[in-house]
Amino acid sequence: MPAAAEPADRLAESLLAFWADAGVDSMLLDEPVDRIAAGRIAPPRPPERKTAAAAAAAPSPARPSQPDVSGAVALARELAAKAETLEALAEAIAAFDGCPLKFEGAASQAVVYRGDPKAPLMVIGEGPGQDEDRQGKPFVGRAGQLLDRMLAAAGLTERVLITNTVFWRPPGNRTPTPAEQAVCAPFVERAIALVQPKLLLLAGGASAKAILKKEEGILSLRGRWFEWRSSDGSLELPALPTLHPAFLLRQPAAKKRAWADLLTLTERLDRQDRPA
Ligand code: URA
Numbered sequence: 001m002p003a004a005a006e007p008a009d010r011l012a013e014s015l016l017a018f019w020a021d022a023g024v025d026s027m028l029l030d031e032p033v034d035r036i037a038a039g040r041i042a043p044p045r046p047p048e049r050k051t052a053a054a055a056a057a058a059p060s061p062a063r064p065s066q067p068d069v070s071g072a073v074a075l076a077r078e079l080a081a082k083a084e085t086l087e088a089l090a091e092a093i094a095a096f097d098g099c100p101l102k103f104e105g106a107a108s109q110a111v112v113y114r115g116d117p118k119a120p121l122m123v124i125g126e127g128p129g130q131d132e133d134r135q136g137k138p139f140v141g142r143a144g145q146l147l148d149r150m151l152a153a154a155g156l157t158e159r160v161l162i163t164n165t166v167f168w169r170p171p172g173n174r175t176p177t178p179a180e181q182a183v184c185a186p187f188v189e190r191a192i193a194l195v196q197p198k199l200l201l202l203a204g205g206a207s208a209k210a211i212l213k214k215e216e217g218i219l220s221l222r223g224r225w226f227e228w229r230s231s232d233g234s235l236e237l238p239a240l241p242t243l244h245p246a247f248l249l250r251q252p253a254a255k256k257r258a259w260a261d262l263l264t265l266t267e268r269l270d271r272q273d274r275p276a
Contacts, residue, residue: 072098072183080190086117089190093167099183101127101168101176109136110168113191115161120269122197123147123162124188126206126244127176133169138162143246147203150245154262159269161195163188165210181210189230192237198272200228200237201265204244212239223261225268240265 075098083089090112096102102110111128114137123139131141139147139162151157166176166184188211192200202208205218212226221241228239242261243254 069179069182073186076183077186080186083190083194086113086191086194089187089194093184093187096187099166099168099180101166101170101180104168104171107133107169109133111136111138111164112167113161113163114138114140116158117161117195119159119161119195120198120273121156121160121201121265122192122195122199123151123160123201123203124207124211125162125164125203127164127166127180128169129173130169138164139245142249143244146245146249150258150262153259154266156262156266156269161197163191165207175206176210178210181206185210186231192228193230193235197237199265199269200239201261202239202241204247205241207244208241212241218243222257223264238268 076096079092079096080089083092090110093112094110107130111132125139128138129141129143131144132138138144147162148157151160165181165188167187170176170180200211202211205221208214208218208221209216211228212221214221214226218241222243224241226239226241228237229235240261242265243258245258248255248258
């Protein structure tokens with residue numbers, strides 16, 4: 001049986017878990033350490049001087065390969081269009097290599113969706129964090145638990161499908177870039193087409209801006225209805241941006257605004273559900 005952890009070890013463990021939750025995955029000291037002066041790292045060698053003739057003869061260094069965003073978007077669109085069910089779509093996403101996040105941030109797997117595949121409400125967050133990456137489902141960490149509590153309080157638990165604008169964890173939980181979101185967008189759009197929800201709830205600025213193609217910040221977008229349109233114009237849906245639950249964990253005073261958004265959303269959903 002392993003020895004019981006000492007109180008100081010437990011304190012250190014819980015502090016590390018807290019930092020990991022917050023997305024801290026490397027440690028820095030307050031002041032830089034000169035490891036060369038301390039003799040732990042060899043000093044860098046001065047660059048070799050080339051003669052003009054040698055420089056002219058040398059092949060120019062290969063440019064770092066730029067990710068081919070438009071090629072990746074086209075491939076994503078082609079694969080997404082072939083998926084006839086959400087499970088097939090999730091498999092296509094997991095096999096897709098066109099999003100750089102798959103090789104940068106994700107430690108384990110693609111995170112696609114959770115909830116009812118026929119839900120009338122689709123929540124679209126920003127991107128998976130560490131807990132989501134581990135468990136393979138969106139919004140299962142602290143922010144997700146808050147989201148679940150809010151959805152339950154609004155009576156929406158059984159009426160929702162949850163996904164994200166990108167399907168792999170961005171390194172250090174940074175915001176996904178517009179290029180990463182653009183590459184994943186055909187899959188998000190196909191998920192909307194397969195689920196056919198009545199409304200979209202966009203959690204956080206990175207989701208609202210990417211899905212609605214807006215430049216404004218979330219504090220100005222939240223609580224207002226927008227019309228989302230698919231890229232081929234065949235599908236239109238009302239979409240409501242709201243504050244991200246991770247933001248609400250940091251700024252609990254903002255919860256009342258998110259709650260007001262959820263009530264607005266529930267009221268519209270109920271209105272649409274009522275027979276005419
Ligand atoms: N934040 C998000 O935007 N999505 C998740 O799945 C988890 C945290």
